[in-house]
Amino acid sequence: MPKHVLTFKHLLHTPLTSRRSDDRESKSVNDLIASSRILRPIARDVPPHVSAGERVWTPPVASASGSALGLIDVEEGGIHPAELLRRYRISQRQASRSAAGPAPPPSWCLSSETTSQTSAAVSTATKDLPIQPVSTHQLRQSSSLFSTLTSPEHRSRLVDFCFKVVLRHLEDEQLVYFSSGDANDEEMGHDEQYTMGGVLREQVMYLEPHLKYSLLEVASLLPETHPHRLTDRSLPSILSDPPPDIGDNSQFGDHIAPSSSTDYVEWDNPSFSTSTTLIHLPLTLHASPHSLLRQLPSASSLTSINLAYSTLPSDLDKLVSVLPPGLRELGLAGVRIGTHRGAIVSEETLRRGFSALGRKLIVLRMLDLSFARFDLTPKILTSLLHPASTHLPSLRSLGMRGYLKSRGSRTGDDGSTDIIEVDRVDSVGGAKRDEARKSVMDIVRGGGRKRYVEVVW
Numbered sequence: 001m002p003k004h005v006l007t008f009k010h011l012l013h014t015p016l017t018s019r020r021s022d023d024r025e026s027k028s029v030n031d032l033i034a035s036s037r038i039l040r041p042i043a044r045d046v047p048p049h050v051s052a053g054e055r056v057w058t059p060p061v062a063s064a065s066g067s068a069l070g071l072i073d074v075e076e077g078g079i080h081p082a083e084l085l086r087r088y089r090i091s092q093r094q095a096s097r098s099a100a101g102p103a104p105p106p107s108w109c110l111s112s113e114t115t116s117q118t119s120a121a122v123s124t125a126t127k128d129l130p131i132q133p134v135s136t137h138q139l140r141q142s143s144s145l146f147s148t149l150t151s152p153e154h155r156s157r158l159v160d161f162c163f164k165v166v167l168r169h170l171e172d173e174q175l176v177y178f179s180s181g182d183a184n185d186e187e188m189g190h191d192e193q194y195t196m197g198g199v200l201r202e203q204v205m206y207l208e209p210h211l212k213y214s215l216l217e218v219a220s221l222l223p224e225t226h227p228h229r230l231t232d233r234s235l236p237s238i239l240s241d242p243p244p245d246i247g248d249n250s251q252f253g254d255h256i257a258p259s260s261s262t263d264y265v266e267w268d269n270p271s272f273s274t275s276t277t278l279i280h281l282p283l284t285l286h287a288s289p290h291s292l293l294r295q296l297p298s299a300s301s302l303t304s305i306n307l308a309y310s311t312l313p314s315d316l317d318k319l320v321s322v323l324p325p326g327l328r329e330l331g332l333a334g335v336r337i338g339t340h341r342g343a344i345v346s347e348e349t350l351r352r353g354f355s356a357l358g359r360k361l362i363v364l365r366m367l368d369l370s371f372a373r374f375d376l377t378p379k380i381l382t383s384l385l386h387p388a389s390t391h392l393p394s395l396r397s398l399g400m401r402g403y404l405k406s407r408g409s410r411t412g413d414d415g416s417t418d419i420i421e422v423d424r425v426d427s428v429g430g431a432k433r434d435e436a437r438k439s440v441m442d443i444v445r446g447g448g449r450k451r452y453v454e455v456v457w
Helices: 009-013 015-025 029-039 070-075 081-098 112-128 136-142 157-169 196-206 209-220 235-239 289-295 317-322 347-360 378-385 427-445
Strands: 175-179 192-195 280-282 304-306 329-331 366-368 397-399 406-411 417-422 454-456
Touching: 157 196, 157 209, 192 196, 196 235, 209 235, 209 280, 235 289, 289 317, 317 347, 347 378, 378 427, 427 454
Parallel strands: 280 304, 304 329, 329 366, 366 397, 397 454
Antiparallel strands: 175 192, 406 417
């Protein structure tokens, strides 16, 4: 080939060719992914906290005239990212108040239709549930938080049997003796009739205080349908003191055990207390406990009262006025508020009553509000416990059993309205129970309360 013919072989290894090959080899993974998305667009997932039918606001795009179209897009229904951020923070704040950990994704939450169907099913099941009478197990459970509780094993079977016999005949109006008075005798100028219950009511006041307490305890555990429950005719006789002329020990000095014998213990000896005053009153299932407490002359000496499953007046000031200020334990488990059948007491009335209760009982250490038959709202608890310096400042134990269960109201055949409990074990119910537990704990620990209070669930 002649030397003057050009072959252009020197252009095969120019710097331009090497630069192109280097650029092709230096692309990163992110660049490749971005280029693939540009070439093949894919459908993105709907961002969280965006409901169906909503669309996210698009960034403003400059037009040919230099104006932005973002504001017009927002006015047409687009959701701004700031609104999405606000919704996200609200969900995080709600989740932090209910349970530990991040908020669940929207796909885990049940829709409003499912929630309404669940609540409708619960209300239907609530209406079908009958109102069951209070049992002995419920009454024994309501007295489990009291420090003065005596176990049945500490009493003899014979003593319990004697108590049940006394309870059986205290309300017995069977005539056992009748005497016709003599008209010539001034003292015997009228007929005398003696019934079994009348004789026992005259003699039961001479029992020792610890025997009176045991008798009242056995009577308080009788179920609601038991025919031998005590009434206001027998309770004052048990709680009354004997006449002073009979209380002289010199007349009955022969029956006292000698003090030199340390091994001799009588079955009716008050071994657990030397006090002659009744300090605990188990008054369960009573229709009007404030009326009975007003009649008792020794009510001011009581330090423990159990009013479980009783009916309290709608105006709680009537009950607060007769409660002794030195009360240390008060049981209000399963109480019903409102003496009129079917009457509903407003929340504001209950707040005022419980606030007065908290202000008066400044030395109260235990309060049992378990299985309440009224709507015990957080506002009522707040009025009872806040501020801690003046409302129940000595409180150490608070009974809230049954508060975390789903509750509903049911009207009985006689017109009475009760709050009954329905067990619901599902994700929504568990979240609500956790939220209710945390709200109660915040109320108990708030209000400036510095001492620990045990909440019994």
